[in-house]
Amino acid sequence: MTTTHAEPVHGGLPHEPEKATAEGRNKVLAFWLFLGGEAVLFGTLFATFLALRGQTNEGPSANELFHLPLVAAATFLLLVSSLTSVFAIQAMHRNRPKLLRNWLLVTVALGACFLGLEIYEFSEYVRHEEFGMTTSAFSSAFYTLVGFHGAHVAFGIVWISLLIGQLAYKGLTVVTAPKIYVSAMYWHFIDVVWVFIFTVVYLLGKVG
Amino acid sequence: MAQAAHTLKSPKPAAHGVKRYTGLMDWITTVDHKKIAILYLWAGGFFFGIGGIEALLIRWQLIKPMNDFVDAQTFNELITMHGTTMIFLGVMPIIFALMNAVIPLQIGARDVAFPFLNALGFWTFLFGGLLLNLSWLMGGAPDAGWTSYTPLSGAAYSGTHGVDFYTIGLQIAGLGTLIGGINFLATIITMRAPGMSFMRLPMFAWTTFITSAIILFAFPAITVGLVLLTFDRILGANFFVPGGGGSPVLWQHIFWIFGHPEVYILILPAFGMISEVIPTFARKRLFGYSSMVFATILIAFLGFMVWAHHMFTTGLGPVANALFAVSTMLIAVPTGIKIFNWLFTLWGGSVRFTTPNLFASGFIPTFTMGGVTGVMLASAPADFQFHDTYFVVAHFHYVIVGGLVLGLFAGLHYWWPKMFGRMLSETLGKWTFWTFIIGFHLTFFVQHFLGLMGMQRRVFTYLPNQHFDTLNLVSTIGAGLMGLGMLFFLANVWITSRRPPDAGSDPWEDGRTLEWSIPSPPPEYNFKQTPLVRGLDALWKEKAAGNKGMMPAEPIGRIHMPSATPLPFLMSAGIFIAGLGFMFSRDDFASRLVGFLFNNYIVTGLGLLIAFGAMLMRSLYDDHGWHIEPEELEGR
Numbered sequence: 001m002t003t004t005h006a007e008p009v010h011g012g013l014p015h016e017p018e019k020a021t022a023e024g025r026n027k028v029l030a031f032w033l034f035l036g037g038e039a040v041l042f043g044t045l046f047a048t049f050l051a052l053r054g055q056t057n058e059g060p061s062a063n064e065l066f067h068l069p070l071v072a073a074a075t076f077l078l079l080v081s082s083l084t085s086v087f088a089i090q091a092m093h094r095n096r097p098k099l100l101r102n103w104l105l106v107t108v109a110l111g112a113c114f115l116g117l118e119i120y121e122f123s124e125y126v127r128h129e130e131f132g133m134t135t136s137a138f139s140s141a142f143y144t145l146v147g148f149h150g151a152h153v154a155f156g157i158v159w160i161s162l163l164i165g166q167l168a169y170k171g172l173t174v175v176t177a178p179k180i181y182v183s184a185m186y187w188h189f190i191d192v193v194w195v196f197i198f199t200v201v202y203l204l205g206k207v208g
Numbered sequence: 209m210a211q212a213a214h215t216l217k218s219p220k221p222a223a224h225g226v227k228r229y230t231g232l233m234d235w236i237t238t239v240d241h242k243k244i245a246i247l248y249l250w251a252g253g254f255f256f257g258i259g260g261i262e263a264l265l266i267r268w269q270l271i272k273p274m275n276d277f278v279d280a281q282t283f284n285e286l287i288t289m290h291g292t293t294m295i296f297l298g299v300m301p302i303i304f305a306l307m308n309a310v311i312p313l314q315i316g317a318r319d320v321a322f323p324f325l326n327a328l329g330f331w332t333f334l335f336g337g338l339l340l341n342l343s344w345l346m347g348g349a350p351d352a353g354w355t356s357y358t359p360l361s362g363a364a365y366s367g368t369h370g371v372d373f374y375t376i377g378l379q380i381a382g383l384g385t386l387i388g389g390i391n392f393l394a395t396i397i398t399m400r401a402p403g404m405s406f407m408r409l410p411m412f413a414w415t416t417f418i419t420s421a422i423i424l425f426a427f428p429a430i431t432v433g434l435v436l437l438t439f440d441r442i443l444g445a446n447f448f449v450p451g452g453g454g455s456p457v458l459w460q461h462i463f464w465i466f467g468h469p470e471v472y473i474l475i476l477p478a479f480g481m482i483s484e485v486i487p488t489f490a491r492k493r494l495f496g497y498s499s500m501v502f503a504t505i506l507i508a509f510l511g512f513m514v515w516a517h518h519m520f521t522t523g524l525g526p527v528a529n530a531l532f533a534v535s536t537m538l539i540a541v542p543t544g545i546k547i548f549n550w551l552f553t554l555w556g557g558s559v560r561f562t563t564p565n566l567f568a569s570g571f572i573p574t575f576t577m578g579g580v581t582g583v584m585l586a587s588a589p590a591d592f593q594f595h596d597t598y599f600v601v602a603h604f605h606y607v608i609v610g611g612l613v614l615g616l617f618a619g620l621h622y623w624w625p626k627m628f629g630r631m632l633s634e635t636l637g638k639w640t641f642w643t644f645i646i647g648f649h650l651t652f653f654v655q656h657f658l659g660l661m662g663m664q665r666r667v668f669t670y671l672p673n674q675h676f677d678t679l680n681l682v683s684t685i686g687a688g689l690m691g692l693g694m695l696f697f698l699a700n701v702w703i704t705s706r707r708p709p710d711a712g713s714d715p716w717e718d719g720r721t722l723e724w725s726i727p728s729p730p731p732e733y734n735f736k737q738t739p740l741v742r743g744l745d746a747l748w749k750e751k752a753a754g755n756k757g758m759m760p761a762e763p764i765g766r767i768h769m770p771s772a773t774p775l776p777f778l779m780s781a782g783i784f785i786a787g788l789g790f791m792f793s794r795d796d797f798a799s800r801l802v803g804f805l806f807n808n809y810i811v812t813g814l815g816l817l818i819a820f821g822a823m824l825m826r827s828l829y830d831d832h833g834w835h836i837e838p839e840e841l842e843g844r
Contacts (some may be wrong), residue, residue, distance in 0.1 A: 022398070026321045026720035030394040033424060037386060041428035044462060048436065048447065055453025057446065129292065133445050140445035162827060175830055 013095045017177035024178035030181040035189050042193050045148055046200060049141040057136030060129050062205025071202045074117040081110035087185045092180060097172040104164050111157045118150050149197055152190045159183055176195040213264035231773055237772040239323035240732060244330050245308035251334050259293035260694060262286050267687040271718055273672035283668035284351035290356030297337040299612055303477045304388055306619050307416050309627045313730060314402025314410045314737045315721035319392040323770040329387035331780035332713045336381025339784055341374035350374035351432050354447050359460040363441045369791060376440045377789040382427050384649030389423030392416055403741030403760040410492060411722045414501055415480030418508045420472050426469035433462035457522060464515035472511040474608060476504060478615025479546060481748060485618045488718050490557025491567035493745055496549040503542035510539045520591045529588040538588035543579055563637030567618035570645050574614060578606030599659025605652045625711035629729045636700035640693050647689025654679040720748040725758045733767045737842050767836040777824040787816025
């Protein structure tokens with residue numbers, strides 16, 4: 001029977017600590033499966049958005065609304081945060097907990113900046129463009145799709161912050177490593193979703 | 209944080225430093241798949257009973273023309289809740305009950321991959337189901353049909369909270385199903401015993417695997433659909449509101465992209481149960497095992513590309529209708545392969561018609577009839593005649609009741625001794641079978657003709673002298689007979705539970721798979737030693753070789769067990785409170801305090817706080833579990 005003891009492995013961690021225990025391997029596998037379900041979730045939201053994006057109900061259209069420089073800045077922040085989460089995982093594989101913590105902090109900070117820009121963007125639309133949830137089918141679809149992504153980013157920020165805290169007092173063990181690894185998978189996933197949002201919602205909104 | 213408890217060598221479980229609960233708390237905190245199976249069974253059976261009573265009330269209203277037993281509004285609520293309850297809260301949990309009871313045993317595992325998530329899935333399902341059924345007591349049940357088509361289900365035409373109970377209750381229950389699906393996928397991928405390759409998996413494990421994959425890819429679609437409908441109704445969004453630019457047809461697409469795979473989520477596990485019961489009682493290995501596997505995969509694959517056959521009359525155009533008609537008819541091919549495989553398994557076997565095998569044998573012709581009307585409905589031009597008539601009602605009851613429910617009865621009678629350690633009475637079981645199946649055909653066979661004669665579904669009454677009267681009377685009598693069959697089953701369960709345990713490890717004597725190699729009911733840890741699997745039908749193979757049982761794949765050692773925890777229960781209760789709070793957030797209340805709490809999202813926030821708080825506890829405090837020592841396993 002596989003042992004599942006939580007104490008740090010003496011003489012350093014195994015090379016891939018996230019896959020060192022059966023629990024860890026199960027967690028990573030199940031998280032891939034979960035992301036498959038998430039892909040369907042966002043796929044349905046994208047399909048809804050594509051079906052309704054022309055239905056502006058005499059409210060603002062995508063072309064009138066969007067300012068690409070702001071969105072491009074947000075995109076840049078989120079893409080870089082994905083890179084820093086890779087650095088974090090590399091630090092984890094080299095068993096350097098301090099470096100791992102620092103890269104996670106950078107990732108969370110970049111995510112928070114992204115979220116700040118998004119909140120600013122939404123509040124501008126609501127206050128100055130009279131573009132709210134109830135304005136049109138397009139507005140409902142826009143806020144739901146982009147808002148769902150934003151909620152995922154917010155959840156990721158809270159999640160990774162808590163893991164940074166756990167890292168501080170539990171250390172990097174074969175129990176904490178899988179948690180950090182799946183949070184990085186999650187972070188990459190919401191990054192990929194954003195790439196599609198940037199293309200389908202914003203770029204297509206400007207030219208379509 | 210090395211666990212001091214781990215190093216203690218004591219034969220008493222209480223000395224392991226882990227809290228063991230008893231009584232009600234044991235059930236609330238359990239993470240044991242066998243106990244969760246029993247919870248699923250009782251909860252699913254409870255909702256199945258409610259759905260059944262609703263069905264009997266529907267049939268009583270339709271017993272004669274111009275009946276005024278219930279009014280039209282109540283009738284709409286009854287049909288909506290009957291469909292929704294039966295599918296999401298009745299049969300799916302009973303499927304999950306059997307999966308939980310059997311799958312870890314069949315693959316030679318000591319538990320599922322995620323025992324904690326397993327409990328969480330159960331409790332979210334239960335709280336979602338309770339929320340949905342609270343609607344009867346809190347201002348009226350949903351009344352827009354189980355499909356909840358927009359704009360009928362929108363705020364403009366469904367002003368009460370009925371549909372909110374539908375959207376939020378199903379959302380919470382659906383979360384549980386999704387969690388269960390991921391858990392079984394991971395369990396079957398990673399927890400198989402040595403030697404248990406994929407092509408040695410028992411068929412029920414295979415269909416559970418494929419069903420879980422369908423759940424994973426179908427349920428997120430309805431999650432989004434329900435969110436959009438909730439936003440339309442509560443936040444005033446415009447997804448399905450034509451006046452705001454929305455599209456009611458979009459709801460139909462989203463609903464059926466989920467809804468059609470859902471029918472395969474229901475029927476594939478029944479296929480698996482039948483594929484276990486028939487070889488056992490024909491005393492032959494399943495004919496065409498590998499073709500069964502590939503037929504299952506093919507059905508799941510095709511199941512995702514046929515959804516628009518529910519929408520032939522929506523007006524998608526002839527090209528779309530033709531494509532979806534052809535893809536639908538294609539499903540008949542793998543399904544036909546399965547039917548013939550079962551027949552060929554029975555053919556030439558030394559067949560014993562025990563109660564499970566009666567249900568399984570009754571399943572084959574009954575389900576085939578439902579399949580044939582399915583192919584008829586797949587023909588788009590003909591569907592313009594059948595659509596929304598009792599022909600459709602007859603069709604889907606033939607596949608769901610004649611298919612799934614007969615399969616569940618077969619499975620329940622078959623695995624009951626493994627779950628509870630007691631054999632159900634064969635005499636009462638046969639009474640159950642004959643009353644149920646005769647009642648079933650009496651109820652639904654005539655509905656084909658009612659439909660062809662033009663009787664619309666979902667009408668609360670009908671005029672006399674349209675040749676509907678006699679057939680409706682017959683149908684209602686049949687429904688009563690089905691109810692009687694259920695009573696026989698309940699009596700059987702009750703009487704059996706009063707008797708002392710009598711089931712050995714292999715009570716049917718011809719068990720072929722691993723669950724029959726261990727005691728009934730199995731000990732907490734299932735397998736004292738993980739078995740070594742040497743072929744398909746692992747236990748049968750050992751029996752044929754003259755061995756007494758399975759060959760162990762490991763020496764006797766300490767067994768690691770997960771700890772019981774109340775967190776899944778708390779988490780689900782929190783989600784339940786949050787859902788209730790959100791639903792009533794825009795209401796006016798007589799009491800100012802209650803209004804203050806709901807209108808400022810304080811109730812919602814409190815619920816989320818409990819849910820996320822429990823999640824946080826789970827993350828912060830590592831569950832190290834506990835160990836069963838070899839001395840205990842040896843009974844010393």
